[in-house]
Amino acid sequence: MKTFRYLENVSTLLLDQEGCIGCGMCTAVCPHQVFTMENKKSSIQDLDACIECGACASNCPVAVITVTPGVGCASYIIQTWIKGRDAVIECC
Amino acid sequence: MSLQTELKPMQELPMAQSSEPCCGPPLEPPSKQYEKAGYAVSPYTKSFIKKANRYIPQIKTNLCLGDRLGSIRVRLGVNRSAYKIPPGIYCTGTPDHDSPVLVSANYKLSFDTLRSELKEVACWILVLDTRGVNVWCAAGKKTFSTDELIRQVKECNIEQLVLHRDLIVPQLGAPGISAHQVKKECGFKITWGPIRARDIQHFLANDRKPWAAMREMTFTVMERLVLIPLEIVLTIRPVLIILALLLLVSGINNDIFSFDQALIRWPFIAGGLGLGLFGGTVLVPLFLPWIPGRSFYLKGLITGLSCVLPLTLLKLNSLQPFEHLAIIMTALGISSYAAMNFTGATPFTSPSGVEKEMRRGIPLQIICCLIALAAWVTTPFLGI
Structure with missing residues (x-):
């Protein structure tokens, strides 16, 4: 998303390129075009566009992508502070 | 002339032979087979088609006033959490065993948006139980999930309806669904569909290959x-x-x-x-x-x-x-x-x-x- 940029250097996204099999699934599921394919390996081309939705990590068949997934929503985070991370949280 | 000769016997009266009773609705047609005690046919259901020995609701692809008022209502936050449809299998047009299977959430606003984009498309729609939440938020909360998708595929016997083994899942459902696990556990391959329902017809026409704009999130005025x-x-x-x-x-x-x-x-x-x-x-x-x-x-x-x-x-x-x-x-x-x-x-x-x-x-x-x-x-x- 070129028109909207959020905070920089905050994403928890990590890719272990060694183990990548080049299936391209991460490029297909990422809604912000964070990944690109180079020489049959995926690489992170735009880390600051990452919203940590977790689509890439849950769809990587060799599990070389890790991210702390979550919801980028202030009222949701406030509730996790109050009720704890595992609580059932009512929001949108 | 006596009265008796003037009047015909009861059984010869035309009224007795017709389907018109003396009062109330006509005798024909009787209740449909898809009508079941305790269930009501939803207003978005056009008809039912019989496939693999069961009736599958064939839904309307144009929205009525009630749907539009409902959309306005939930946009205003009134009773939003109850705006849902029953999960399960639906269809548009007259699909056959080669027709695509689209996966969606049971938030009625999502369902309405999808069906209104399926004019002249014959397809199956598999609606997951996301508790009335849209695909993106439900994927984040893991109700639009691998387990729920596998459960619905099995419960709705999708393999009886189609010969292929493909599911088209909206790309924004990817945080909740692991394609390789779905493939492993129920044999269906996932193709990631466009982000917006309005692209679905182009996506299907383009050999199920999305172009870059379909994959990109927007946030317009x-x-x-x-x-x-x-x-x-x-x-x-x-x-x-x-x-x-x-x-x-x-x-x-x-x-x-x-x-x-x-x-x-x-x-x-x-x-x-x-x-x-x-x-x-x-x-x-x-x-x-x-x-x-x-x-x-x-x-x-x-x-x-x-x-x-x-x-x-x-x-x-x-x-x-x-x-x-x-x-x-x-x-x-x-x-x-x-x-x-x-x-x-x-x-x-x-x-x-x-x-x-x-x-x-x-x-x-x-x-x-x-x-x-x-x-x-x-x-x-x-x-x-």
Whole structure:
């Protein structure tokens, strides 16, 4: 998303390129075009566009992508502070 | 001529042979096989088609007035959590065993958006039980999930309906669904469909290959505009409580409390609150890309200030300097907080980023509100 940029250097996204099999699934599921394919390996081309939705990590068949997934929503985070991370949280 | 010869016997009367009874509806047709005791046919169901020994609802692809009013209602936040349809299998047109299977959520707004884009498309629609939440949010909460998809594929016996083993899942469902696990556990391969329902026909026509624009998230003025009513509605309850508290503190003076003083002063601080809310819930979403700063709490400070400054520049003679300060600080704190809460409605904020800005924004908002409260309460004592 070129028109909207959020905070920089905050994403928890990590890719272990060694183990990548080049299936391209991460490029297909990422809604912000964070990944690109180079020489049959995926690489992170735009880390600051990452919203940590977790689509890439849950769809990587060799599990070389890790991210702390979550919801980028202030009222949701406030509730996790109050009720704890595992609580059932009512929001949108 | 006797009466008896004039009248024909009962059984020869035409009325007895026709299907018209003496009163009530006609005898024909009898109840349909798909009508079941305790169930009602939903208004979006056009008919039923019989496939693999069962009746599958064939749904309408045009929305009626009720659907549109329902959309407006949930956009206003009225009874939003109950706006859902039963999960299971539906179809549009007359699909066969080669027709695509589209997967969706059981939020009625999502379902309506999808079916209205399926004119002249014959397909199966597998609706997951996301508790009435849209695909993106449900995927984040893991109700639009691998397990739920596998469960519905099995429960609805999708393999009896189609010969292929492909499911088209909206790309925004990917955070909740692991394609390789679905393939492993039920044999169906997932093709990631476009983000927006309006692209689905092009996607199908293009050999199920999306082009770049279908894969990219957008957040246009219209997409932001429809979110504003809900942002406002969600603030109503806390705002009413704050307004009541402000009425109380507006009356505090040397004689402990004066209701007359409260009534005179209250509208000004309530105005500050209102302007702050307007800045945070209306101006921030509307002018989002053009407001400086990346953090939402900063954007909120800017819009809050731009709303409240004209009011204080009016040089209202009845107001003291401290009161001006209180009004400005109220607007800033509220606008910043409301703007920060809008992060949840945007498609480009990360939880790490939101948490980072909250650690800076919330202390600032609390300071603003405390200064506002202190300045507002002390004015009647100090006269400044």
